[in-house]
Amino acid sequence: MPGNRISRSLRFWQVALFVALLVVWHVATSPTLLPPIYFDNPHKAAFFFGEPLKVLERIWIWFSTGYIYSHLWVTLLETLMAFVIGTVLGLGMGLWLALSPTASALFDPYIKGFNSMPRVILAPIFGVWFGLGMASKVALGVTLVFFIVFFNVYQGVREVSHTVLANARILGASNRQLMRHVYVPSAMSWVFASLHNSVGLAFVGAVVGEYLGSSEGVGYIILQAEGTFDINSVFAGIVVLTAFALLLDWIVTLAERRLLVWQPRGGETEKI
Amino acid sequence: MSAAIPALALQDITVTFVSPDGGRYTAIRDTTLRVAPGEFVSVVGPTGCGKSTLLNVAVGLLQPSTGRTQVFGAPLDGLNRKAGYLFQTEALMPWRTALANVTAGLEFRGIEEGQAKKQGEAWLQRVGLGGFGERYPHQLSGGMRKRVALAQTLILDPEIILMDEPFSALDIQTRQLMENELLELWSANRKSVIFITHDLEEAISLSDRVVVLSAGPESHPIGEFQIDLPRPRDVAEIRLTPRFVELHSLIWGAMREEVLKSYARQQNK
Numbered sequence: 001m002p003g004n005r006i007s008r009s010l011r012f013w014q015v016a017l018f019v020a021l022l023v024v025w026h027v028a029t030s031p032t033l034l035p036p037i038y039f040d041n042p043h044k045a046a047f048f049f050g051e052p053l054k055v056l057e058r059i060w061i062w063f064s065t066g067y068i069y070s071h072l073w074v075t076l077l078e079t080l081m082a083f084v085i086g087t088v089l090g091l092g093m094g095l096w097l098a099l100s101p102t103a104s105a106l107f108d109p110y111i112k113g114f115n116s117m118p119r120v121i122l123a124p125i126f127g128v129w130f131g132l133g134m135a136s137k138v139a140l141g142v143t144l145v146f147f148i149v150f151f152n153v154y155q156g157v158r159e160v161s162h163t164v165l166a167n168a169r170i171l172g173a174s175n176r177q178l179m180r181h182v183y184v185p186s187a188m189s190w191v192f193a194s195l196h197n198s199v200g201l202a203f204v205g206a207v208v209g210e211y212l213g214s215s216e217g218v219g220y221i222i223l224q225a226e227g228t229f230d231i232n233s234v235f236a237g238i239v240v241l242t243a244f245a246l247l248l249d250w251i252v253t254l255a256e257r258r259l260l261v262w263q264p265r266g267g268e269t270e271k272i
Numbered sequence: 273m274s275a276a277i278p279a280l281a282l283q284d285i286t287v288t289f290v291s292p293d294g295g296r297y298t299a300i301r302d303t304t305l306r307v308a309p310g311e312f313v314s315v316v317g318p319t320g321c322g323k324s325t326l327l328n329v330a331v332g333l334l335q336p337s338t339g340r341t342q343v344f345g346a347p348l349d350g351l352n353r354k355a356g357y358l359f360q361t362e363a364l365m366p367w368r369t370a371l372a373n374v375t376a377g378l379e380f381r382g383i384e385e386g387q388a389k390k391q392g393e394a395w396l397q398r399v400g401l402g403g404f405g406e407r408y409p410h411q412l413s414g415g416m417r418k419r420v421a422l423a424q425t426l427i428l429d430p431e432i433i434l435m436d437e438p439f440s441a442l443d444i445q446t447r448q449l450m451e452n453e454l455l456e457l458w459s460a461n462r463k464s465v466i467f468i469t470h471d472l473e474e475a476i477s478l479s480d481r482v483v484v485l486s487a488g489p490e491s492h493p494i495g496e497f498q499i500d501l502p503r504p505r506d507v508a509e510i511r512l513t514p515r516f517v518e519l520h521s522l523i524w525g526a527m528r529e530e531v532l533k534s535y536a537r538q539q540n541k
Contacts, residue, residue: 166333167363169351171377171428181376185367262367264410 026052050235058236068240074217076244078134078206082141083199090146091191094153095183111150119143123212132213141205145198149191156190157183192260195252203245218244277345278306279464280330280355280432285339287325299325301490303339305483307432310462314475316527317485318534323468324360326485327434330466331357343432356430358421358438364409370420371396371405377428395423399453415446419453426457432464440469451478451507459504472527476519477507484527487534495526 027033029051031042039045062068097104097111123140130136160182168182191198210219218241225233282305288298299322307313317323328334329341332351341348343355364373375392379385396405399419409417418438425433439447455478458465469475475482476499484495499519501510510516 161362163359163361163363164365167357167359168365168376168380170331170333170355170357171424172353172380173376174380177380181380182365185365189367262369262408262410 022052025049047229047231050231054232055235055239058232059239062236062240068218068221071216071218071221072240072244074134075203075206075210075219075241078137078141078209078217079199079202079248081134081138082205083145083202085138086142086145086202087149087191087198089142090149091153091184091187093146094150095157095179095187097150098154098157098187099179099183114143115147115151120208123209126209127213132215137206137209137214137217140209141202144201144205148194148198148201152190152194153187156187159190160186189260189263192256195256196249199248199252200245203241203248207241276308278342279309279311279344280305280307280466281340281342282306282326282330283340283342285326285329285336285341287322287329287334288337298490299488300329300336301492303485303492305466305493307464307466309431309464312458312465312467312478312480314467314469314479314482315485316469316472316475316482316523317491318487318527318531319470320534320538321485321488321530322491323470323485324436327357327436327466327468330432331355331434352432354430355432355434356425356428358425358433358435360437360440362409362417364417364420364424366409368408369405370401370407370409370412370416373409373420374405374423374427376424381428391427392423395427396420398457399423415442415450418442418450422450422454422457429461430463432466433458435465435467437469439474440471447474448508454478455503455505455507472520472523473511474507476501476516476523477505477510482523484523484530487530487537494530495523497523497526 029045029049031046097107120140122143123136126136126139130139164186165178165182168178173181206217207219210217211223214220214223218237222234222237225231225237282303285300285303285305286298287300288296290296303326305313305315305326315323315326325334329336330352332341332348332355341352343352365376368376371389371392374395375388378388378391393402393405396402399422401416401419401423404412404416409420412420418441421438439450442450451474467475467478472482479499482497482499483493484497485491486494497519501513501515501519
């Protein structure tokens with residue numbers, strides 16, 4: 001694990017920097033600690049930037065009362081569904097188009113068009129089509145995840161080594177076996193390479209979707225708090241989202257390690 | 273050569289490549305090559321003389337522009353199912369372990385997993401890689417990967433073994449070890465072999481017959497030499513025998529001009 005190699009003093013300074021930022025934040029926004037420099041009213045800084053202790057307190061209340069769990073669950077479920085559906089669709093389309101030049105030529109302009117479109121703008125349409133529930137958020141996440149996976153699979157299939165392919169054919173692989181034993185594993189290594197991106201974007205799709213109109217989810221909490229100028233809750237929501245984004249990223253890293261054992265890693269010197 | 277049906281017969285093969293901009297390049301012209309069952313034939317020639325092209329025709333990866341390919345008397349249609357092919361470059365599936373690579377061909381043929389595994393282990397053992405079955409190709413050295421590739425090809429017991437400079441990327445010691453191992457495996461169960469190489473010593477020490485190709489383009493055989501060295505051979509020791517030296521200077525005499533031609537052509541590029 002590379003984490004073990006980070007020296008202790010580096011860890012110390014990372015934590016120290018974090019604490020220092022919190023202290024600066026606290027001192028600068030507290031109505032009593034500093035005389036007002038910029039704002040005429042000592043409470044204005046806290047109004048705009050929140051107060052770290054109150055943010056922490058809010059997070060504590062959310063978790064201790066259990067208020068946040070159902071919202072988090074909804075957001076994570078949307079992320080997961082967007083990720084899975086987007087990946088499956090991207091994998092299928094990518095394999096199909098990469099192996100069929102006709103289909104690839106036919107769909108090429110559409111793929112390019114949809115990819116260059118700012119797809120967040122589809123959120124209102126999805127809201128109309130799929131309602132304000134989870135489905136519209138999943139749909140938005142899918143459009144974001146799909147293209148990443150699609151392009152990676154397309155590339156992965158195109159870059160399969162000709163020698164490996166010829167070798168598998170000579171060893172007797174049928175077309176279907178080539179697909180399963182050569183194209184898909186090769187494409188999957190590209191998909192995994194983009195896993196961090198696609199999980200991240202599935203999360204973005206879910207949160208942005210919620211933020212634009214919903215009745216549950218962490219994005220909805222932030223939207224509500226913003227509506228009542230409750231800046232501490234907005235910050236608390238952001239902190240919770242960030243923590244879960246990091247958690248997802250960590251899970252992806254673990255999955256990657258397990259699934260891509262066959263790939264050489266930098267610095268690995270295990271040879272005989 | 274005996275009148276029996278050859279294991280592989282390439283008859284008047286010409287291969288012309290057409291590039292997208294209309295340029296034409298004839299790699300091989302009017303080449304005939306026959307390999308008897310159980311015969312070990314090496315094809316030598318200067319670099320860029322279409323040796324690999326010839327092999328790709330023999331295995332059915334490439335359609336010749338003219339000419340016929342016959343496998344045990346039957347015309348070749350599609351891939352050559354009786355042939356195994358050892359590539360010059362890396363051909364192992366990097367996402368499979370050594371064992372899974374060796375058993376890939378059995379798996380493609382629908383052989384039951386337990387039995388395939390048992391056979392695979394035995395073959396790994398035979399190429400000196402017992403206990404390395406769970407390693408991935410990137411965890412093996414170049415020589416070990418070649419052994420895996422050899423086991424992967426030989427496990428299917430092909431009647432014809434085609435090898436395209438399989439050991440050219442290895443250092444000289446590993447190479448001689450592999451050559452001896454190859455001879456040992458081959459003599460246990462004699463199959464027809466076409467061995468492509470640019471190394472004349474390697475060709476002589478392994479083969480029953482050496483075919484010399486002219487420099488490309490439009491390569492064709494310009495000489496054929498029976499190698500009457502006794503078997504079993506040790507590839508390192510046999511190089512020191514007088515008969516080897518004699519054969520070497522004989523074949524080199526035929527090859528030298530072509531090598532110089534090919535060298536001059538590359539210089540002029």
